[in-house]
Amino acid sequence: xxxxxxxxxxxxxxxxxxxxxxxxxxxxxxxxxxxxxxxxxxxxxxxxxxxxxxxxxxxxxxxxxxxxxxxxxxxxxxxxxxxxxxxxxxxxxxxxxxxxxxxxxxxxxxxxxxxxxxxxxxxxxxxxxxxxxxxxxxxxxxxxxxxxxxxxxxxxxxxxxxxxx
Amino acid sequence: xxxxxxxxxxxxxxxxxxxxxxxxxxxxxxxxxxxxxxxxxxxxxxxxxxxxxxxxxxxxxxxxxxxxxxxxxxxxxxxxxxxxxxxxxxxxxxxxxxxxxxxxxxxxxxxxxxxxxxxxxxxxxxxxxxxxxxxxxxxxxxxxxxxxxxxxxxxxxxxxxxxxxxxxxxxxxxxxxxxxxxxxxxxxxxxxxxxxxxxxxxxxxxxxxxxxxxxxxxxxxxxxxxxxxxxxxxxxxxxxxxxxxxxxxxxx
Numbered sequence: 001x002x003x004x005x006x007x008x009x010x011x012x013x014x015x016x017x018x019x020x021x022x023x024x025x026x027x028x029x030x031x032x033x034x035x036x037x038x039x040x041x042x043x044x045x046x047x048x049x050x051x052x053x054x055x056x057x058x059x060x061x062x063x064x065x066x067x068x069x070x071x072x073x074x075x076x077x078x079x080x081x082x083x084x085x086x087x088x089x090x091x092x093x094x095x096x097x098x099x100x101x102x103x104x105x106x107x108x109x110x111x112x113x114x115x116x117x118x119x120x121x122x123x124x125x126x127x128x129x130x131x132x133x134x135x136x137x138x139x140x141x142x143x144x145x146x147x148x149x150x151x152x153x154x155x156x157x158x159x160x161x162x163x164x165x
Numbered sequence: 166x167x168x169x170x171x172x173x174x175x176x177x178x179x180x181x182x183x184x185x186x187x188x189x190x191x192x193x194x195x196x197x198x199x200x201x202x203x204x205x206x207x208x209x210x211x212x213x214x215x216x217x218x219x220x221x222x223x224x225x226x227x228x229x230x231x232x233x234x235x236x237x238x239x240x241x242x243x244x245x246x247x248x249x250x251x252x253x254x255x256x257x258x259x260x261x262x263x264x265x266x267x268x269x270x271x272x273x274x275x276x277x278x279x280x281x282x283x284x285x286x287x288x289x290x291x292x293x294x295x296x297x298x299x300x301x302x303x304x305x306x307x308x309x310x311x312x313x314x315x316x317x318x319x320x321x322x323x324x325x326x327x328x329x330x331x332x333x334x335x336x337x338x339x340x341x342x343x344x345x346x347x348x349x350x351x352x353x354x355x356x357x358x359x360x361x362x363x364x365x366x367x368x369x370x371x372x373x374x375x376x377x378x379x380x381x382x383x384x385x386x387x388x389x390x391x392x393x394x395x396x397x398x399x400x401x402x403x404x405x406x407x408x409x410x411x412x413x414x415x416x417x
Contacts, residue, residue: 020218023225098225101217116214125181140181141172147210154213 006049007036013121014053020117021061023102031060051123055131058114104153112146119143169193169200174207212377301335301370309380310393312372316386319416322369325383325391325398326410327376334373369412385415 011032018028035056044052105113111132118128129136169177169190176182177190194200302313312335314323328334374381374393381393390413391400400411 016222019222019225023221025225097217098221101221104217105221119179120215120218125176125179138172140174140176140179141170143179144171144175144207147175147207147214150214150217151210154217 003036003040006039006046009046010050010053011036014057017054017117017121018057018061020105020120021058021113022064023105027061027064031057031064034060051127051131054114054118054121054123058110058131062110100154104150107153108146108149112142112149115139115143116146116150166197168197169203171203171207174200174204178204178208178211208377299337301337301372303333303335309382310374310378311382311384312374313384314370314386314390314415317370317415319414321415322404322412323372323383323385323390323415324369324410324412325372325374325393325400327393327396327398328373329376330373333375333378334371336371336373383413385413 014035015028015032018031019025022028022031035053038056039049039053042049042052108116111134115128115132118131123131125139126136128134129139134142173182173186173190177187177194182190194204299317300313300315302315304311304313310333317323372383376396378393382389383391383393389401391398391411393399398411400413402413404412404414406412
């Protein structure tokens, strides 16, 4: 496999996938770079490299979340560091909507989130099944259920948001 | 009748069925309204997911690089600012409780919540000087979007357009006040004021409805004036057909 070709052809979709998983461009940059670094050691044709990279990015992000949660537990006794202020001129409406999308995505299980995002990237059921270790014949039902969960989470979050104000 | 399961419908939508199953599902869908509704719901969920990702990606990228990038200043209340309370969203009976102090947007959009089919969600236009009782309400009823236009003066033109965007727009005459809403999977949600930069042509009421929604009805003073189905508008007493939509008149 020509690495440069793989990088050029697969980077945009892989970065989009990572950005949607993490919501953070810096994290997306890191995990995609790490995945491509690992690809160098593999000897995969392009068509196999694509699902392989998505699996690696998903796993790298999952590991980051676990590490972050572990660090958060260790730092729980310390006062929080103020967050970087959000760009002050993002429209309130848009920022609220994106925050709800992010929360709804985060409420999905890791498998559901990866499944929906891989589907959005055009992966076939067979590829999704292989990447996530599920039966190909169950992917349709799992996708439908995950989509409904997303809609429900999106709606429930908004109701909770309103009632808490 | 044995209905299709979600796995069949999702695979149909994603073109993952083998030829035999595809024929079986197509034949069933042709004769079963319940399964068509279920399919529409799944499609709506997929659309909402996809549309949400588009917004997410755009803002996530702009926010990126440790907050170094900045987004251009947005006009928060383009047309509503001078017409406080011109358009109000009512969610059930708890609308007033949902006003959030300090948020100009929330002060005008009371509620801003999604609702399941059958819940009384309305966008109500008030304080229109020439027609104090005039209102536009948008609600989901039995799986269809029902737009009610009430008590506008006779001769008021209502332009109904189908748009490719997933976000619909209901606008008062002269574009003085408008609201945008998303319809998907049994969910009607007002996403904000204004038309989001979309030109609202001409005077009169403008209704821009997502072409992809499955069913829609426009009522004028209690009478069905137009139906939207299969990406087409069928209007009663149509005044004109402008190519991108139809125009009807109150009292016409």
